[in-house]
Amino acid sequence: AQKITQTQPGMFVQEKEAVTLDCTYDTSDPSYGLFWYKQPSSGEMIFLIYQGSYDQQNATEGRYSLNFQKARKSANLVISASQLGDSAMYFCAMREPYSGAGSYQLTFGKGTKLSVIP
Amino acid sequence: DTAVSQTPKYLVTQMGNDKSIKCEQNLGHDTMYWYKQDSKKFLKIMFSYNNKELIINETVPNRFSPKSPDKAHLNLHINSLELGDSAVYFCASSLQGRGAYEQYFGPGTRLTVT
Numbered sequence: 604a605q606k607i608t609q610t611q612p613g614m615f616v617q618e619k620e621a622v623t624l625d626c627t628y629d630t631s632d633p634s635y636g637l638f639w640y641k642q643p644s645s646g647e648m649i650f651l652i653y654q655g656s657y658d659q660q661n662a663t664e665g666r667y668s669l670n671f672q673k674a675r676k677s678a679n680l681v682i683s684a685s686q687l688g689d690s691a692m693y694f695c696a697m698r699e700p701y702s703g704a705g706s707y708q709l710t711f712g713k714g715t716k717l718s719v720i721p
Numbered sequence: 722d723t724a725v726s727q728t729p730k731y732l733v734t735q736m737g738n739d740k741s742i743k744c745e746q747n748l749g750h751d752t753m754y755w756y757k758q759d760s761k762k763f764l765k766i767m768f769s770y771n772n773k774e775l776i777i778n779e780t781v782p783n784r785f786s787p788k789s790p791d792k793a794h795l796n797l798h799i800n801s802l803e804l805g806d807s808a809v810y811f812c813a814s815s816l817q818g819r820g821a822y823e824q825y826f827g828p829g830t831r832l833t834v835t
Binding site for chain 2: 638640642646647648650653692694698707708709710711713714
């Protein structure tokens, strides 16, 4: 079973509008972290935002916010006031303990390609 | 100042060759990783080293051998390259623990096997 599911392979949004990118996750561990990364066409991976499983409030970083619904196991990324430079692939990822090694690994979803229309 | 650097950025080689990709981080992180991103953009972890010790070794052919000479370096050596090895390989680093320790990624190495 997939640990991270991003159901939207591609999304379009008008410039200056808000957009929500969906992410659901599956874990039995009570302690986990959720990350969003952006990958523009140039290829680099850029960290955007983090939400810990015990965090009471939704994370926000500038125009990015994470809509964390723990009971539904969803961690959607909201981008407000979209800009042309937001056009990129967006990856949701979950950090959870790596079994037996006392360490943690990051599992990525398949990504959503966001295109911002002028 | 480059946080995580990889060399080379592009690598074109023929089947059967042996090649290496180098990675260095200057962030003082204790854990480094290698990821493979396939043609469909799926990113999957291959290896992870913590303080020079291998801690994650996913199902990867043993033609792939990571080597960590010190905490700041994690190199990837690939023997007998195959067509299916063509991908973008990312090095990353982070601190280890339960906190908000995001992974910092290098720029990637695009490997093309012909």
